Each structure stands twice: as structure tokens, then as C-alpha cells.
Amino acid sequence: MNAGIPLNYFLILATIMFFVGVYGFLTRRNLITILMSVELILNSVNINFLAFNRYLFPHKLEGLFFSLFVIAVAASEAAVAIAIIINIYRRFTTINVEDVNVMKF
Amino acid sequence: MTTNQIMFILFSAMIIVFSILTVTSQKILRAAVYLLFVLVSTAGLYFMLNFQFLAAVQLTLYAGGIVVLIIFSILLTSHIDHKFESLGWKKSLFSALAVISGAILSIVTILDYKFSATTEAAKEIDMRLIGNSLLSVEKDGYVLPFEVISILLLAAMIAAIVIAKKGAPKKLESQTLKQ
Numbered sequence: 120m121n122a123g124i125p126l127n128y129f130l131i132l133a134t135i136m137f138f139v140g141v142y143g144f145l146t147r148r149n150l151i152t153i154l155m156s157v158e159l160i161l162n163s164v165n166i167n168f169l170a171f172n173r174y175l176f177p178h179k180l181e182g183l184f185f186s187l188f189v190i191a192v193a194a195s196e197a198a199v200a201i202a203i204i205i206n207i208y209r210r211f212t213t214i215n216v217e218d219v220n221v222m223k224f
Numbered sequence: 225m226t227t228n229q230i231m232f233i234l235f236s237a238m239i240i241v242f243s244i245l246t247v248t249s250q251k252i253l254r255a256a257v258y259l260l261f262v263l264v265s266t267a268g269l270y271f272m273l274n275f276q277f278l279a280a281v282q283l284t285l286y287a288g289g290i291v292v293l294i295i296f297s298i299l300l301t302s303h304i305d306h307k308f309e310s311l312g313w314k315k316s317l318f319s320a321l322a323v324i325s326g327a328i329l330s331i332v333t334i335l336d337y338k339f340s341a342t343t344e345a346a347k348e349i350d351m352r353l354i355g356n357s358l359l360s361v362e363k364d365g366y367v368l369p370f371e372v373i374s375i376l377l378l379a380a381m382i383a384a385i386v387i388a389k390k391g392a393p394k395k396l397e398s399q400t401l402k403q
Contacts, residue, residue: 124228143246147247152247169275173273197293
């Protein structure tokens with residue numbers, strides 16, 4: 120199934136994806152785009168887990184279950200984050216992180 | 225070059241190009257659609273690694289659920305043709321420097337490390353095996369994380385409803401208190 124592709128290729132791909140996500144996290148100023156960068160980071164970690172599972176421990180299922188739980192955590196994180204973002208938009212009428220600097224008023 | 229390698233190069237090129245577009249695009253809705261492409265090609269990689277179940281979960285939950293949620297919240301919170309003002313060159317330059325140096329460091333470490341694979345035979349992963357080990361209390365069972373994640377999902381659902389619910393307006397409350 121994965122003949123001809125070394126493990127390193129998957130790891131390098133996941134590294135590049137991870138750091139692109141970090142770049143977005145550092146440069147973006149909109150809460151939703153920051154959330155999208157976090158999703159990129161979580162996805163690259165999932166690729167790593169599955170590649171390790173397939174190449175190094177093919178008789179176990181640890182990588183599969185870990186990525187399953189990562190996906191579940193990412194889904195609940197996205198739900199709560201978007202609820203918070205909508206609440207912030209209702210109060211400040213913006214979701215720019217530089218304009219949202221008061222916790223209570 | 226085998227078909228496998230061609231598919232891998234195709235998927236990884238799609239992932240890299242579209243993830244860079246996701247974090248640099250000036251229009252927020254386009255960024256969400258590029259994120260969708262990244263998630264779908266990641267599912268393709270899972271199919272290549274022979275994890276069919278997880279690829280299906282990725283397609284339904286990420287590409288079907290989270291991206292739709294993100295697009296809905298984009299439509300609720302910003303204008304459809306709203307453009308971000310471009311960042312100062314200083315900020316993007318230094319972020320890019322930090323990110324590229326981090327990536328080079330990790331890639332050099334990965335290429336240096338000798339991974340040793342086990343010699344044990346690969347296991348056939350079918351749905352029955354996944355379900356059994358998800359609910360078993362034996363050695364390779366995952367019932368405790370399964371329960372924890374179900375409570376987490378319930379808590380996240382309730383929290384999302386409570387946070388996003390429209391509270392009673394402040395004025396009305398004080399009026400009723402006076403009466």
C-alpha cells in the first residue's frame with residue numbers, strides 16, 4: 120500500500136504543514152483565521168501519528184486511536200471557539216484580536 | 225515511479241500549496257475553501273496509509289463538519305468581500321524567519337534520526353477490530369479515553385449552547401428588579 124515512500128517523506132510533509140500553521144497563527148489578526156491555523160496544526164500532528172503507526176508499529180492501533188481522539192478534541196474545540204467568537208462579535212462588532220482587549224465592561 | 229509515489233507527490237503538493245494559501249489569502253472565505261482542500265487531501269493521505277476508517281472520519285467530521293461551521297461563522301461575522309489589510313513587512317518577515325528556521329531544525333533532526341521498525345506482521349484493520357478495542361477493558365482497550373472523550377463532547381456541546389445563547393438584555397432585567 121505504501122511501498123516506495125519512506126517514512127521521512129510523511130514526517131517532512133507534516134513538519135511543513137505544522138510550521139505553515141504556526142506562521143498563520145503568528146501573522147493573522149482575525150479570530151476565525153487563527154482557528155483555521157490551529158486546525159492545520161492539529162491535522163499535521165494526525166498525519167505524524169498515522170505514519171508512525173503504519174511504518175513503525177503496524178501490529179498496534181495506538182496511532183489510529185490517538186488521531187481519533189485528536190479529531191474529537193478538535194471538533195469540540197472548534198464548536199466552543201466559534202460560540203465564543205460569535206459572542207465576541209455580538210459585543211464588540213468585530214473579531215479582530217487587536218480590537219478585543221477588554222474582558223468586562 | 226510507481227502510482228503510489230505519484231499519488232503521494234500529488235497529495236503532498238496539494239497540502240503544501242493550499243495550506244500556504246490558507247494562511248496568506250486576503251479574503252477570508254477563500255481561506256476557508258483552501259482549508260477544505262487541505263483537509264480533503266489529508267484524507268487522501270490516510271487512504272494511502274490504509275486507514276480507511278480514519279479517512280472517512282476526516283472527510284465527514286473535518287471536511288463536512290468543521291469547515292461548514294467555520295464558513296457559517298464567517299458569514300455571520302464578516303462581509304463576503306471583506307479584505308484584510310496586508311501586514312507590515314516587518315511582521316511577516318520575522319514570522320517567516322522564525323517559522324523557516326524551526327522547520328529546518330525539525331527536518332534536519334528527522335533526517336538524522338534512525339527509525340527502527342518492528343518486524344511483527346501488520347494487522348488487518350477492520351471496523352470490528354476498531355469497535356472492539358474502543359470498548360474493551362483488556363490490555364489493548366481504550367474504554368477510558370472513550371468515556372472521557374464522550375464527556376468532553378457533551379460538555380463542549382452544552383458550553384457552546386450556553387455561550388452562544390442570546391442572554392436577556394440588561395435593561396429589561398433591571399426594570400423587572402425595580403418592579
